[in-house]
Amino acid sequence: MHNVVVIGGGYGGLRAIEHLCKNENVEITLIDKNTYHYMQTESYGYIAGRFDITDVALDLEHWCKGFSKSVKFICTEVQSIDFEHSAVVCENDTIHYDELIIAAGARTNFFSFIEGLGEHSFGVKSLERAFHLRQAFERRIDQKLSQDKESRESHVNIVVGGAGLSGVEISAEMAYTLEKYKNVLGIHANDIRITLVDASETILPGLDPYLIEKSEKRLEELGVKVIKSAFIDKVAADKIYFKEGGSIDYDFMIFTGGIKAVALIEKINTPKNNAGQLIVDKKLRIGDYSNVYAIGDCIELRDNSGTLLPPTAQMAEKTAAFVAKEIKNKIEGKNTAEDGFHASMDGLFVALGGNYAAGILFDKIKVSGIMAFLLKKIISRGYRLGLEVKVNAGYKKRGQRV
Ligand SMILES: Cc1cc2nc3c(=O)[nH]c(=O)nc-3n(C[C@H](O)[C@H](O)[C@H](O)COP(=O)(O)OP(=O)(O)OC[C@H]3O[C@@H](n4cnc5c(N)ncnc54)[C@H](O)[C@@H]3O)c2cc1C
Structure with a gap:
């Protein structure tokens, strides 16, 4: 059995686990400092009072229990990573890994040079x-x-x-x-x-x-x-x-003017950019560690032309899918993707108040107004429904009623 540890139950971490779960030979542990998955992409509606807390947060323990295979959830803040001994150091525990996925996200950069x-x-x-x-x-x-x-x-x-x-x-x-x-x-x-x-x-x-x-x-x-x-x-x-x-x-x-690395990433001694995001190799590994991957907001991502990409849930999920496949191939002794990860955006929707949005699909189709809003809604509802199915299944397993 291969022991895969995922740090961070955000967009990247959860997508990686969904993919990894399809593999018989892995044991997965998710570690997050919070008990819930926070749907940041919906936070604009929560702040303005349109959405409820249940629209932006989902219980991680129930979600993990909702899988048919065992996914262990540990709610604790990772303090540091001992790369030499392949171990994640938490306050009361040290967790060993064969493969590690760092999906710890980022935080707001309240630039220290701007007084107050x-x-x-x-x-x-x-x-x-x-x-x-x-x-x-x-x-x-x-x-x-x-x-x-x-x-x-x-x-x-x-x-x-x-x-x-x-x-x-x-x-x-x-x-x-x-x-x-x-x-x-x-x-x-x-x-x-x-x-x-x-x-x-x-x-x-x-x-x-x-x-x-x-x-x-x-x-x-x-x-x-x-x-x-x-x-x-x-x-x-x-x-x-x-x-x-x-x-x-x-x-x-x-x-909302900038992001920077979270405390855990700050402690990692491998190359980083000015925002403190990890610089990864083409297979999304950090430093010289062949079994440590990083995904999502905590890494710097550039497209094929070298343009820096904005941190998005979409890229967190794409990097997660790539890494999960890499790990699967490695375990099965297959060749991993030689040319590595290619970062590109499939499109993006901007919610613009009420039932109005603007968006681009597949780099070509441009939509605005209620049509764009409905498409954005379908994407976010689809994402949420997928998580809810697992959360409900996990909740039922505890012998409680939904
Ligand atoms: C208002 C708003 C609107 C947005 N709209 C969009 C949009 O329309 N489309 C889009 O694609 N993106 C959008 N984004 C960006 C998107 O939300 C982020 O890019 C995405 O959340 C990144 O996912 P992630 O998995 O890398 O990190 P996160 O989702 O931030 O998850 C990181 C996880 O790591 C955990 N963690 C951190 N440190 C530790 C530690 N030391 N120990 C244990 N756990 C830890 C955190 O608790 C968290 O659960 C929006 C963001 C905001 C704020």
Whole structure:
């Protein structure tokens, strides 16, 4: 039996296990510091109050139990990896592996050179942070319904720093929610303003011009103010200062402007890029270790032309499928893929508030509006349903009713 250990129950980790499970000769252990799988791609809807916690989180223990073969789940934070002895070091345990898959994701980079950023802004890369953000957003809406005239009439400025995929999706969904509140509750939603700020000359830097154009138009329709080429220099308790001069007042700030390696990856002594992501070889292995693979947000990925790819769930899943196949071939004594992993995006959808999205499929087909929204919904529902089937099966195995 080959003992495969997977660190991280995110998009990459779960997809790797699904593939590995098809192999008779492997024993799998999943380790995650949380009890749940966090569906970050849906977090924009959770923050804006459209989705529930059950739409963005799924129990990992039940999911593991849902497989017909044994998949062991250990809920603990991995402290370090002892590569020499092929062991994962956790707080109360040391777990040995034959093959290791590191799928530990990334966290928000509250750049330390931007004074006050980490102290005064919210991130969305963890469920806990997204929850706090949701509460802050709801509190501001609640103020607008308050009996206290001053609270009711006060202006609220929400600033989103970073106009990448997450920043754009969150701004659009919050703006859409405000519009709904305006209609239904008659609150002065115009008094809650959303400003999206980015240091680049464009929103969604690196993405297709079609997605950029559609997103800009939609944000404008929803009343989101977009400020481009604005580099945040300092964040004080109620003001954001820009390098180019000038400032804006804010009540609460969300930062989605960059990612960096999680604590575990920081401790690994193999080559990394500026964001601390691991540099992998063509078979997605790190350093000189032939049995240690890394996938998803914790690695740097470039396409065939050398262009850096944005970290996405799609790439986490693709790298997972590749590594699972590599391990399977290795165990069965077959040749592994000589030319290695080729990173390319199949397309991407951007949720733009309510039942509106823009997307590109297979690099060619461009869609926007409700059609794009429905396609995006089908993809995310399909993903979720696949997980739910396992979670329900695992839950039943414990002898409890669903
Ligand atoms: C708002 C938002 C919208 C997005 N929209 C899209 C989209 O539309 N399409 C798309 O493709 N991508 C999207 N993404 C990006 C996508 O969510 C990420 O690229 C994806 O989550 C990466 O998957 P992963 O498996 O590498 O890491 P993650 O999903 O982050 O999982 C990492 C796991 O590792 C665990 N972990 C970390 N450190 C340790 C440790 N030391 N010990 C044990 N466990 C540990 C964590 O608890 C976590 O469960 C979006 C992201 C955000 C925030």
